[in-house]
Structure formats: structure tokens, C-alpha cells
Amino acid sequence: MPELARTPSFLAYVRRDVLLAYRRLGDTVAPLIFFTMVCTLVPLGLSPDPQRLSEIAPGIMWIMALLATLLSIERIFAFDFEDGSLEQLLIAPQLIALPVLAKIVAHWLVTGLPLTLLSPLLAMTLSLPTSAYPAMLLSLAIGSAYLSAVGAVGASLTVSLGRGGLLLPLLVVPLYMPIMIFGTATVFYAVDGLHWSGPLAAMGAMLCAALALCPLAAAAALRVTSA
């Protein structure tokens, strides 16, 4: 169908969402500030002892990354639902899964990626051994993309229920558990000096599956919930 070229490209959708996130900078950086604050509170609240901190650092970083994503994932469709852009998307003559995937990518670019880039700084405050930095960076980069993709499905199911619901975390946190287990395992393996490519590969596989299936699931859910 030659007419398919009429609709905006995948990249145009990504650019638009990143631009919108930039215009609402306060909302966009809130999860990052949360992530930073909590990670710096841990040494104050627990103990500044490097030995003890390094034991829990991977777990803390991963839990905080997960919570920071949860804070922001609702917005992936909420604004579009409120201002009617979602309706326009649903009646566009194209596959909806494509713009949904673009929204996931954009969400990762403004949440997961900055969070990953920020993590070495916070790893330092948590006394994570420097040898574990590559494992942590990679596991957070892959893991946060998975969090965005799976979170989008939850957000699409709850979009019409209004803000502030507890339903979204209830829906997605169980789905976040496997990636969290492998994510922290990757970093723990690196801390212990083991080969950490195994759990990281498992995360990669999970991300591939999520990127292939979640846009389809979210698109189908949006058709039902926003009707």
C-alpha cells in the first residue's frame, strides 16, 4: 500500500514524545531525583560501612530503578488520553503497535537511559566495587528498557481509570520480578568476580520478547480501555 507513507514515521513519534518530555522537564526529571535521593539516603540510614553497603548496593540500586520507573510509567499514555491524542492515534490508518513501541522507546530515553547514566555516581555513594560497574550499567540499561515495555502494557490497561491508582503497580510489579532477579544477579556475580554474562543474556532474551510482544498487547488493550 503506497499510502502507508502518509503516517508519521517511527522516529517522528519518538522525537515528538522526547520533545514533549523535554517541555515538561519538571515531570521528567522527578523519577531521577527520587532515584538519586533514595540512593544517597541509604548510607545515612543504614551504615556508612563500605563492606556492608557493597553487599546490598546492587539490590538497592535495582529496587530504586524499578520504583523510579513505576513513578513515571503511568504518564506514557495518561497525557495522550486526557488531551485526546490517543483517540487520534487509534483512528489513524496504521498499526497502533508501531507508535506504541515508539512511546516505549521514548520513555526509556527519558527515564531508563538517564537513570543508567546516573547510576555510577550513586554506585559510588553505595561503595559498589568498581569492577562491578560494567555489569551494573549493562543490566540497568537492558533492564530499564524491559521495565518501560512491560510497564506500557500495565499503563494501557489502567489509562482510563484516572491517576493515582494502585492498580498499575499491582499489575506490573509481578511482571517486574523476573527481570529484577536476573538484574541483581548480574551485578552480584560481578561483585563476586564470577562470569556475569549468563544472567545478562537471560535479561537480553527477556527484553527481546518484551519488545516484540508488549507493543501488540498494549495496542490491543488501548483499543478496549480508551473506547
Next chain:
Amino acid sequence: MCMDVPVPQDYLLSTNELCFERDGRRLFEGINLRLKAGEMVLIEGPNGCGKTTLMRLLTTLLSPTSGALCYRGEPLEKVRYEYLADLLYIGHQSAVKLALSAEENLAWMAASEGIHDPKSVRAALRSMGLGAVYDLPCHQLSAGQVRRVALSRLVLTRAKLWFLDEPLTALDTEGIGLITGRLQEHLDSGGAIVLISHQDLAIGAVRNYDLTKRCA
């Protein structure tokens, strides 16, 4: 399957015994709308009788409980893509992003129809009286101006079938005049319009469709 009697191709849109139920309650039934090129249908009825719901059925945002929609005589399942490509819907929520400027908003809406022409976007905004504020973020504009941004799509679009849900809300008399003129132009050039409005419009060929009679 769509129609018992074959519908001639010149009906852009026709519905056959559309019926819609929500939570087991029948909202309306027996909707038989026919819309030819150059015609405008004004859906009427009191608040809450299902005008917007009918509009959402016609734009495929909702699916009817029973009955069928046809586009140019073909059942919608066959021509869904063509139908959606030929349709323009402006609802209560006007899809204007308040964080973006009027120009960015309209450029995006035009791009979703495959129109990539910054000049015509500017010209469209000027013709809607937004020439002085095109680069301001829309949250600085008044409700009427935001409406005008949304409605400036009407200047650019190539779609034949327009579905407008109370497009005149918040518009001043000059704005209403602009929109009425544009609607008339569209009808004259062979387009068709389905409209919900509580205001009287100075347009010649309006057919009124009273939804109250179809309410269950």
C-alpha cells in the same frame, strides 16, 4: 452482509440498524444514517442521549453491539484502512498539546495526514486568526484560541468525511463565522460532515437527525 439492499457507491457513509448497549443498557437502536457527498448531518438530542457515543461509533472508536457501517457501499471490515484514511475526527478533547506551540501542534496533525509543508501550516494558522500567536506554547492561549488551533486542521486536511463533536464550543462570533465558512466550502467541494452542535449554523444543506427518537 452489510446491507439487505445494496447501497449505491455514492453514499460516502451509511449505517444499517446500528445498535449500541453499554453495561446491558441499550443506549439507542435502529440508526440508519445515509450520507452523500456534499451533505451535512446535524445530530440532535438532549444531553446524555448518546450523541457523542454515536459519533464514536461512526469513527470506529467504539464497536456497535449490532448493525454495520458501510463506506462507499462496502462493509467497513473490507475498507477499514481506506475509511480511516478518509476520515477526520475532532472530538471534545481536541488533541492539542498544551506544551507545544500552535505551529508545532498543527504541523504534527498535518504530518499524521502526510502533509509536510511548513508554509501551508503557517497559512492555515493565519487564516484562523492565530497569525500573531503561532509560536506561543498553547498553555498561554485562551480556550477559544486552543479550539482554533484544533480546528485549523480543517483548513489543511484532505479527508472527505468530517466528524465534528461540538466544534464551536468556546469560539467567538468571528470564529464561528470562520468555521461555518470552511464547512460550507467543504460541502461545496464534495465533502461530507457529521456534526454535533447546540448552536444554529448558517449553512444551507443541513439534514437534522434526531437521536431522541432512536433512544431506547
